[in-house]
Amino acid sequence: MKKLAIRYLPIALIILFWEFASRAGLVSQDVLPAFSAVMVRLWELSAGGEMLVHVSASLLRISSGLGLGIIVGSALGFLLAASITAQRLIQPTLTFLYPLPKSALIPVIIIWLGFGNSAQIMVIFLGSLLPIVLGAYNGAKGVENTLVWSARSLGANAIETEYQVIIRAALPDLLAGIRVALALSFVLLISSEMVGAQQGMGFLVAFLGDGGDYAGMFAGAFVISAIGFAADRAYLALYHHLLRYREA
Amino acid sequence: MTNTKIKFENVEFTYIPPSGRPVRALERLSLDVAENEFVSIVGPSGCGKSTLLYLLGGFLPLEHGEITVDGRKVSKPGPDRGIVFQHFALFPWKTVRQNVLYGLERKKMDAAQRDELAQKYIDLVKLTGFEDSWPAQLSGGMKQRVAIARTLVTDPDVLLMDEPFGALDAQTRGILQEELLAIWGLTRKTVLFVTHDVHEAVLLSDRVIVMSARPGRIKSTVNIDLPRPRNSEVTRSQNFASYCDEIWGLVREEALVASGIKT
Amino acid sequence: MVAQRKILNILMGAILPLAVIVLWEVATRERLVSPFLLPPFSRVMVRLWQDIVSGEIFSLAGQTFLRLAISYSVAVVVGVTLGIMMARVRFVRWVLDPVISIGLPTPKIAFLPIFILWFGVFDTPKIVMAIVACIFPLIAGTWSGTQGVDKYLVWSAQNLGATRRELLLHVIFPAALPQILTAMQVALPIAFIVVIVTEMLSGGSGLGGSMIEGARLADTARVFENLIVIGLMGFAFLRALQILRRRILAWHPEVLQEKN
Structure with missing residues (x-):
């Protein structure tokens, strides 16, 4: 506990300095609202229920988009690893598409699907797909042949082998791919909500900023950071739980 | 009596692991090594024999006692005490030649002289033709040859060797032992050689120090009175076998203590 | 065969x-x-050709490229320097460690409206945003690269007479290079994503700005044309980094094995 306090002391000092700089007038309140003012706005926005509406809209989008990405991406990745022909057909295209900055898809999706939920879900789905495909593919490809053989020799049929051995052994790479996709999903969620949406955290922050409510804008940015941070930590906990057999 | 080259006086060292209790590695250890002498240190695992070398190398802080080389106190690492590690520790981003040149580049010397000297030592360890190879392209034995050349080229006063052949296969080890004997015959450096291979210690040394289980102290000293120059022929002699037996018996006792079977 | x-x-x-x-x-x-949803591929290509001839596409791509190049180079230089300083200076480590552990996993793009408030709507907020977004993996990667340096390598260099400065330059930095390059490969797509988004959000043209304008004007061919150019750029940049990695790490087993 004490260790944690010392570790995060610099953060506390930065916040203190911020509060001081703003209150003492070193910087204008219009440029940097005081930390306490941001906290007050955070409370108001939360108590009024406004924050909850936007947070839940964002969470719905990211969970649907990323969820779809995980299902389709891992299926595609395993398929690719299982078939040489599929690899030869698909891999060059994937290699080419992988470095495309996924935010460039936002305008295309807006044309196709407009400004509703489905547009953001689609952007997140497409953006998260490739890291997951690659994770599943690398993991399944890297499975040692001896593992597969020993499962077969113990009497597992092909489908059982696929499930028992390959998916389990591919898990570390797959989970690492999903972590990359999770971070990417947040960036795409917030970006696409800023570009075109009537709801969601990205929309809220941009909207408050346009309206001159800078304390509210800071509050919104902190809520997004907190959610992103919490999601990553929660995922990391799940990751270690699923891979706990490796740490023994 | 010849000159004392290296002197350990009442040296103590306590190792503090990142988590867990401090471990007393060395206790009141004193040892003299004479000029041009080849001394090996053997003992059970964890008896602090490598720690002794690292203290002499100046890599670990000495907390109690004193270590001197030619009467000068050791306080930090320096090229006067060249060291060869078990796992070679070559710079992987430098070629064989660049590795050998590294120590020379830290000295004031003109480039042509440097290159000539480096080539001489690369030839000495029989790596002619591999000058521009990366360490990752070499076998373990070749890597250790580079490490030996890199250390010898700077002409250190004393040579410290930390289980230098411990990571090599048996054949390679045998070859390198003989070559070390030959090189030592040419340079006659003062050598402090740590090993857990009793056979190796007897083959190479003038004197073998047996250390006790932790905390490390000197249990006994055995003078190896075998004729020089030596090569692997010497291992067939009756004397060689009895030296090995004697030292092995001493080490075995300590290994049993260390493993908690006997106190 | x-x-x-x-x-x-x-x-x-x-x-x-x-x-x-x-x-x-x-x-x-x-x-x-409907051609509004998807114009024929040939029409997109004709459009691209026209814009190549008129030079229009180069001016758009040039703006985007310049923003990306500036923000990415600043992030690499500052990020790697901070990462190495974290390894060497206790105070820097004390300040940056919690900042990194919180900042790395958070979506930095949320702060874009704040940067627009601070730096206006021209190049500066876009460049600052891209730097902030991609510098965390660079600092973290460099720092963790310096952590794993084999102590025997450090000892060898000291033994051969290396000074503190030489130790940093000749041992710690090259030992961290594989991880620094990996961090650079992670950071580049992030910077690119962010530059495109900021162009969409705060004008200033560039490929991202042109795309969003195309979407507003229902000029779908332009959107696809820009998408293709952005895709080609992304591919070319990552390829260039891969080649750079292979050059720099010519000594590394990962490259030596590939050659065989």
């Missing part, structure tokens, strides 16, 4: 993109899809 195999692989890899293009062209020509 090997050459034939290679050609076969390239041909098989080309099947999917060619099929997509043919399907795209046929479906749009036959009016199965």
